[in-house]
Amino acid sequence: MKKRRLTCFLTAAVMVSSIFVGCGTDNTADITDENAGGEVTVLSSEQSAESLEITVDGTKFMVDGKEIYINGVNTPWDNWNDFGGSFDESFWSEHFAALHEIGVNATRIWVNCNGNTIVKLNEDGSVASVSDKHWKDLDRLFEIAEENHIYIMATILSFDHFKDENVQYAQWRKMVSSEEATQSYIDSYILPFIERYGDNPYLWSIDLMNEPDWVVENEECGQIDWDTLALFFARCAAAIHQNSDELVTVGMGMIKYNSDELSFGKNYISDEYMNELAGEDAYVDFYSTHYYYWQNAYMGYPFEETPVEFGLYSTKPCVIGETASLDESGRTITEKYEAAYNNGWNGVMAWTSNGVDSCGGFDDVKPAIERIVELAEELVFPFGR
Numbered sequence: 001m002k003k004r005r006l007t008c009f010l011t012a013a014v015m016v017s018s019i020f021v022g023c024g025t026d027n028t029a030d031i032t033d034e035n036a037g038g039e040v041t042v043l044s045s046e047q048s049a050e051s052l053e054i055t056v057d058g059t060k061f062m063v064d065g066k067e068i069y070i071n072g073v074n075t076p077w078d079n080w081n082d083f084g085g086s087f088d089e090s091f092w093s094e095h096f097a098a099l100h101e102i103g104v105n106a107t108r109i110w111v112n113c114n115g116n117t118i119v120k121l122n123e124d125g126s127v128a129s130v131s132d133k134h135w136k137d138l139d140r141l142f143e144i145a146e147e148n149h150i151y152i153m154a155t156i157l158s159f160d161h162f163k164d165e166n167v168q169y170a171q172w173r174k175m176v177s178s179e180e181a182t183q184s185y186i187d188s189y190i191l192p193f194i195e196r197y198g199d200n201p202y203l204w205s206i207d208l209m210n211e212p213d214w215v216v217e218n219e220e221c222g223q224i225d226w227d228t229l230a231l232f233f234a235r236c237a238a239a240i241h242q243n244s245d246e247l248v249t250v251g252m253g254m255i256k257y258n259s260d261e262l263s264f265g266k267n268y269i270s271d272e273y274m275n276e277l278a279g280e281d282a283y284v285d286f287y288s289t290h291y292y293y294w295q296n297a298y299m300g301y302p303f304e305e306t307p308v309e310f311g312l313y314s315t316k317p318c319v320i321g322e323t324a325s326l327d328e329s330g331r332t333i334t335e336k337y338e339a340a341y342n343n344g345w346n347g348v349m350a351w352t353s354n355g356v357d358s359c360g361g362f363d364d365v366k367p368a369i370e371r372i373v374e375l376a377e378e379l380v381f382p383f384g385r
Contacts, residue, residue, distance in 0.1 A: 052383075053201040054151060056247060056285050061317050061346055066382035070319050070347020071337075071372045072106040073099065073365055075354050076113075076155070083111050083141065084118040084134030092141060096148035099353060102366050103373035105380050106151035106204055108251075108321060108349050111138060114160040115168055119189055125174030125181030127188035135196065142200045149385070151204035153288070153321075153349075155251060156193070158210035162221040173222045176232040186239045194244040206246055207321070208233050211253030211290065226257070230268045234278035247285040251321045255299050258289045259311030262299065270313070286346070287312050288321030293329045303331070303339040319347040325360020325368075333360065337368035341375060 051064035061068045075095065079086035099107065112118050112134075120128040145152050161172040175181045190206075197203045212229050215221045237248045252258040256265040267273065274282040289312070291302050302310045307318035320340060325333045333350055340348045350368065355361025373380055 051201075053245075054204045054247065055245075056317060059314065059317055059346070061286075063382050067379055068105070068382050069341070069372070069376055069379035070106050070151075070349065071103055071369055071380045072108065072153075072319070072347055072349035073104055073353035073369070074109075074322055074349050074351045075099075075107045076110045076352060076356060078354065081113045081115075081117045083137040084131040087133075087137040087140070089140055089144070093144050093147075095354060096144050096150050098362065100148045100150060100385070103369045103377075103380060104150065104353070106153065106347070106349070107353060108153040108155060108207065109141070110155045110158060110210060111141075112156050112161075113158060114163075114166050115157075115172065116166065119185075121168055121171035121175060121181075123171065123174075125171050125176075125178050126184035127181075130189055130192070135192075138197070142197050142202060145202040146200060149202070151202050153205045153207050153249070154193075154197075154203060155207040155210050156190070157208065159212060159214040159218070159221050160210075162215050162224070164220045169222070173224060176224065177228050179235075182232055182235055186236060190236055190239060191243060194240060194246050198244045198246055203246060205249055205285070206240060207249050207251045207288065208236050210251045212250065213253035213257055216257075226266075226268045230273060231277045233269060233284075234274040234282035237274065237283060238278045238281040241281040241283070249284050249286050249288045249321075252287075252289045254295060255289050255291070255302070255311050258287060261311040265311070267313070271315075284316070286317040286319065288319050288349075290322035291320055292322075292324055293327040296329070301329075302345070303336045304343065306344045317346040319349060320345060321349050322351045323348065325350045325352070325364040326358070332368075333365055334368040334371050337372055338375065341372055 053063070054068060055062050061070065078088055078091045078095075082088070115121075118131050118134045120130075122128045142152070160166065162169055166172070175185055194206070209215075209229075215224050215229060216226055217223070233250055240246055240248050250269050252269070256262060257268050259265045260267045260270065269284050269287075271283045274284070287307070289302075300310055302320055308314045312318050323333075323336065329336075337348050337350075348368075350365040351359050353362055353365060
């Protein structure tokens, strides 16, 4: 369950900056809900920010007592390392408006693609500094999200940080491998992040790392073992849960490492395993495993199965956090979105909404988004658009 506890050990400077720079919700406007029966409900201005926050109730995402379905996409970056780099406010504003218009209610963004212009690390992996521009750019991003009613899954690390080609690769490997350096990262980046944006209801969740699978498997990423990465995830998740009510997930690249049900797999982010590593506050709030068609021969096809049949536990919401809009499956992205909805998934997030590679873009995903709105608009927009 989500918890809210006040942070007691952030510095006064961070707390003051959150008051004057953070992007809190504008509570001057009422919110109208036009439900299926045609009745109109008006939320008071005092309710607005809190009631729009996504929470978890069992296996469902909820907003103020109503279920919400994630009709989502990935908008991972416009310019690599946008936030602290070449942030283009007009792109994000125009793109979010276009996403909202077709029926997108959430997107996944890599707020830190490989760290080079955002978080500077010391030789021992501890945090030396965080770019002021990073915070300034994110301030505006979350304002834009609020203006366009787009929930953000904020991905704060990727396997890209650990690749040999990254200038800080050795420091990032040390950061996740050292308890002292991990604590520096939590104190210097994660807690200031949630202190700054935790009051914006459109911060839906924090994705601790994009596809850690490749950090384990690929030599170019260091082949750090799962026990080390899982301890890092557990400590970060515990810190977030102890100091906020933000939802936590890990964007696993394959169900192989997100399931105890497969003969060749293990769920390295299960409650039992993470609790053992870092206590009862160490857990993910929902699963967001990724799927690409090359996995089909080894791990099944999630769109034609329930989450449990695919290998996930039945105790949490489950979304498909990445899947190509264009692939070799012979099925359209619209068919995949509709099948996932019918099989009890809590959402799908296509890669991508803005065509950063050859897996598809806005025009490719648009029909799928619109189809889910046709099927379940009251779940996509519980309180109307």
